[in-house]
Amino acid sequence: MRDVGIIFRREFRAYFYSPIAYVFTVIFVVLNSGLYMFHFFFFGNADMRAFFSSLPLTLGLIFIPAVSMRLWSEEHKLGTVELLLTLPMKIEHIVVGKFLASFLFYLVALAGTLAIPILLIILGKPDFGPIIGGYFGAILLGAFFLAVGIFISGFFSDQIVSLIITSISCGFLALIGWQYVPMVIDGWIPGLGEFLYQYVGVTRHFNDIERGVVDFKSIIYFLSFTALFLYLNAKSLERRKY
Amino acid sequence: MIELEKVCKNYGLTKALIDVSFKIEKGQIVGFVGPNGAGKTTAMKIITTYTAPTSGTVNVGGYDVLENPLEVRKLVGYLPETVPLYSDMLVTEYLQFIGEARHLNGKFKQRYDWVVQAAGLEPVLHRKIGVLSKGFKQRTCLAQALIHDPDVLILDEPTSGLDPLQIIGIRNLVKELAHEKTIILSTHILPEVATISDRILVINDGRIVADGSFDDLRKQVTRRSSVYLAVKSTKKDFESALKSVSDLEDIEYDNNRKRGEIGAHLFFKSSADPVSKLNDLIREQNWNILEFHPEKLSLEDSFIRLTQSTGSNNEQAEETSEEGGAE
Numbered sequence: 001m002r003d004v005g006i007i008f009r010r011e012f013r014a015y016f017y018s019p020i021a022y023v024f025t026v027i028f029v030v031l032n033s034g035l036y037m038f039h040f041f042f043f044g045n046a047d048m049r050a051f052f053s054s055l056p057l058t059l060g061l062i063f064i065p066a067v068s069m070r071l072w073s074e075e076h077k078l079g080t081v082e083l084l085l086t087l088p089m090k091i092e093h094i095v096v097g098k099f100l101a102s103f104l105f106y107l108v109a110l111a112g113t114l115a116i117p118i119l120l121i122i123l124g125k126p127d128f129g130p131i132i133g134g135y136f137g138a139i140l141l142g143a144f145f146l147a148v149g150i151f152i153s154g155f156f157s158d159q160i161v162s163l164i165i166t167s168i169s170c171g172f173l174a175l176i177g178w179q180y181v182p183m184v185i186d187g188w189i190p191g192l193g194e195f196l197y198q199y200v201g202v203t204r205h206f207n208d209i210e211r212g213v214v215d216f217k218s219i220i221y222f223l224s225f226t227a228l229f230l231y232l233n234a235k236s237l238e239r240r241k242y
Numbered sequence: 243m244i245e246l247e248k249v250c251k252n253y254g255l256t257k258a259l260i261d262v263s264f265k266i267e268k269g270q271i272v273g274f275v276g277p278n279g280a281g282k283t284t285a286m287k288i289i290t291t292y293t294a295p296t297s298g299t300v301n302v303g304g305y306d307v308l309e310n311p312l313e314v315r316k317l318v319g320y321l322p323e324t325v326p327l328y329s330d331m332l333v334t335e336y337l338q339f340i341g342e343a344r345h346l347n348g349k350f351k352q353r354y355d356w357v358v359q360a361a362g363l364e365p366v367l368h369r370k371i372g373v374l375s376k377g378f379k380q381r382t383c384l385a386q387a388l389i390h391d392p393d394v395l396i397l398d399e400p401t402s403g404l405d406p407l408q409i410i411g412i413r414n415l416v417k418e419l420a421h422e423k424t425i426i427l428s429t430h431i432l433p434e435v436a437t438i439s440d441r442i443l444v445i446n447d448g449r450i451v452a453d454g455s456f457d458d459l460r461k462q463v464t465r466r467s468s469v470y471l472a473v474k475s476t477k478k479d480f481e482s483a484l485k486s487v488s489d490l491e492d493i494e495y496d497n498n499r500k501r502g503e504i505g506a507h508l509f510f511k512s513s514a515d516p517v518s519k520l521n522d523l524i525r526e527q528n529w530n531i532l533e534f535h536p537e538k539l540s541l542e543d544s545f546i547r548l549t550q551s552t553g554s555n556n557e558q559a560e561e562t563s564e565e566g567g568a569e
Contacts, residue, residue, distance in 0.1 A: 006342045010328075017330035079324035083386070086290045087343045088315040241294040 003089040007097025008104075011071070015105050020066070028063045029112040036116060046124030048116060052134040052210045056177070056203045059138075060145055060170030067105055068149025069162040071098050072237075076157035085237070095234045099150055106142045110135070129212040137209035140222035141202060145170045147229035154233050170202075177201025243268040243394060243424040244289060249298035251284050251448075258284040259295075260448040266441075268393075271420050273435030274428035276445035282428040283323055285445070286396050289426070290320045302394060319392035323399045323428075325383045329372030333363055333382050336371060337389060344390040353389050360415060361385040377408045384412070388419075395419065397427040401434060413438055469516050472496065472505030472533040473524070480504045483527050487519055503532055 015021040032051060035058070039050035075081040084094060120126040148169055153162040175181045176196045185193030197204060205218035244266040251259040259281045266272050274282040287293040288300055291311040299306065305313040328336060337357070341350045358364060361381040366374055371382060380400070387395060397416070401409045416425060417438055429435050435442060436456045444452035444459070452459055473480070477495075484490060489511045496505035510516040517536055524531060 002345075003343070006339070010339050014328070014330065078328065079322065079326040080328060081326075082287075082292055082322045082324065083320075083326040086292050086315055086318070086320050087340075088312050088345070089343065090312070241292070242296075 001093075003093040004097040004100065007089070007094050008100045011098050011101030012104055014070075015067075015101070021105065024063060024066045025109045025112060028058075028109050029115075031062075032058055032113055033116060046120050046126040048120070048126075048131050048134055051113070051116060052130075052138070053207075055134075055138055056141060056174035056206055057171070059142060060174040060202070061167050063109070064106070064142065064145040064149050064170055065163045065166035067102050068146050068166060069153055069159045071102060071150045072153040072233075073156050073159040073162045077159070081237075091238055092231075092234045095150070095230055095237075099146060099230055102146050102150065103143055106146060107139070110138060110142065130210060133212040133214065134210040136214070137206045140209065140219065140226075141206050143226045144202065144222050144229075145173075147226040147233075148173070151229045151233040151236070154236050173200065173202045175201075175203075177203030177205070177207075243270075243303055244426070245299075245301040246285070246289075247299045247301075249285075249288065249295045249300060251281075251288060251293070252296045257448050259288075262298075262445075262448070262450055264443060264450060264453065266424060266426065268424055269421070270441060271416070271425045271427070271439045273439035273442045274426060274445060275430065275432050275435060275442055276428075277430055280445045281448040282445055283398055284448075286320075286322075286398050286426065286428065289394075290318050290396055291315055292320075292322075316390075317392055318394045318396060319387035319390065321383055321387040321395075321397045321400055323402070325379055327371045327379060327383060329370070331371055332368055333371055333374070333378075334367045336382065337385060340386045340389055346390060353391060357385045357389050360388065360418075362411070376403050377405065380404060380408075380412075384415075393423060395423050395425045397425065399428055399430075401429065409434070467510050467516055468537040469508045469510070469520060470496075470505070470533060470535055470537050471508060471520060471531075472499060472503060473529040473531055474502060475504050475527075475529055476502075477504055479527075480506070483523060484508070487523060489516070489519075499532075505533065507537065 032055065035054050036048070036051040072081070075084060085091065117126065117131050120131075145166075149162070149166040152166045152169060153159075156162045156165070178201070179197070182193030182197035182201070185196065187193075205215075205221045208215045208218045246265075247263050249259055249262045250257070262281070262285060274285065276282050284293070288295050288307065289302060291307045291314050294308060301307070302314045303317045305317075307314050328339075331339070337354060338350075341354060346353055358367065361384055363378070363381060363385060366378050366382075371379065374382065380403070384397075384400065387397070400416075401412050404412065413434075416427065419425065420438070427435060427439070432442075440455065442452070442454065442456055442459055443450055475483075481493075484493065490508060491511045492509040494507040494509070496507070499505040508516070508520070520534070524534070
């Protein structure tokens with residue numbers, strides 16, 4: 001457990017060594033709030049439905065890949081992976097440490113959007129159930145996407161390649177839960193779209209939680225996929241030895 | 243302390259190590275010598291548990307690298323060839339991180355002070371690693387390998403890219419550590435390890451081709467002696483005349499001679515006075531001498547010949563075995 005902490009501290013600090021972290025945090029907050037504000041002024045509803053409905057795509061396509069891309073790609077590029085993997089630490093602890101650092105960074109960025117609910121409280125009487133549910137869902141969703149991102153970054157020494165492939169993968173996971181996309185896939189291969197929508201797609205599970213329906217199945221879905229990708233990440237790095 | 247038994251390592255179809263076995267006792271300094279791509283780095287990566295051998299067993303300090311990698315890693319300090327450093331960190335932050343990761347706790351302060359002094363890092367402690375010169379980067383990485391006072395020290399090309407003064411510095415540091423630690427260092431420059439190692443392992447094409455002290459190796463390579471001879475004659479006559487000379491191992495013709503002249507480097511098996519033998523031959527043949535002088539092979543030359551000749555032998559062996567397989 002101590003090893004997790006040591007890796008976590010170095011990784012979290014590393015986010016702030018370069019300006020990229022600040023730039024992406026600002027983009028994330030501005031983009032999401034901006035998209036939401038349009039909706040807010042147009043309909044004048046004191047809720048955050050619009051904010052949360054666009055979240056799977058903005059997170060999956062842009063923000064998460066940018067946060068996760070450096071986790072292993074940078075180590076491969078600098079050669080420091082050789083240093084890390086010859087330290088007397090278990091690979092699983094290193095993976096978890098890195099994951100938690102990126103997760104905390106994501107939480108900091110997500111906290112930046114708390115301005116919206118504060119605004120809603122000042123201007124109206126929002127229903128807190130969906131907002132709290134939404135944030136809870138966003139936390140789970142972010143963890144899942146980050147786990148996918150760290151897994152993918154383990155394979156590439158170029159951060160941009162990691163970014164693009166993570167973006168495609170998370171984008172796919174988000175779109176597959178988007179009702180229209182599975183319908184199209186069902187048109188090609190009957191049953192496949194429905195299967196992907198039910199069991200693989202992220203959006204459906206996210207929407208469940210966001211609606212305030214805290215379904216145990218959806219929580220299990222997010223947690224188990226997060227754990228699975230972290231496990232795969234550790235195994236894939238160990239596999240590189242052979 | 244370190245024992246490799248029949249270790250093979252394949253990267254896809256490339257064979258990086260073929261049946262490598264050796265044993266290094268506690269306190270020995272061993273130099274890995276070989277041309278680039280010979281398998282030195284691969285052998286080191288296996289000993290440090292970074293890569294796994296395809297077959298064979300590797301034992302470091304009583305622990306198997308596959309079964310007990312964490313225990314092996316505790317014993318080993320490793321300076322990889324790539325000099326892995328986090329370029330955004332300060333030198334002191336980097337060493338602190340390694341100290342924590344190595345679980346030094348209370349011992350850290352004392353080890354940190356020692357390592358900073360030994361590697362000469364005081365002037366750059368609060369600088370970003372990314373802006374350091376190659377020499378300081380190398381030393382920062384060396385400090386990383388030493389900070390936990392490891393029993394085994396694996397240094398992959400520790401002096402590459404350094405200036406002569408820095409090379410001497412690193413050499414002295416290694417010598418200083420020699421008494422208490424088992425050290426393996428690799429290089430492709432033989433004289434560099436000659437002065438500090440107890441033992442030299444020459445690796446070529448994934449095999450150990452020579453193993454012994456520097457003096458042993460020197461005897462092995464300088465047993466061959468070479469003479470340059472240029473006369474007025476035809477190649478045919480020259481060749482047939484040389485057949486009568488005993489101990490002649492190899493002839494390398496000089497293509498830069500004019501027509502009607504022939505010149506060649508003649509390599510002899512033993513140092514049994516080739517000059518007087520050739521003298522007799524020249525008198526017999528009544529040749530007109532254009533040039534005639536013994537040649538001293540530099541250590542590097544003879545080393546290259548040693549690795550090349552074993553390399554070609556291996557190729558021949560492989561060819562014959564392939565033919566055997568086809569039948």
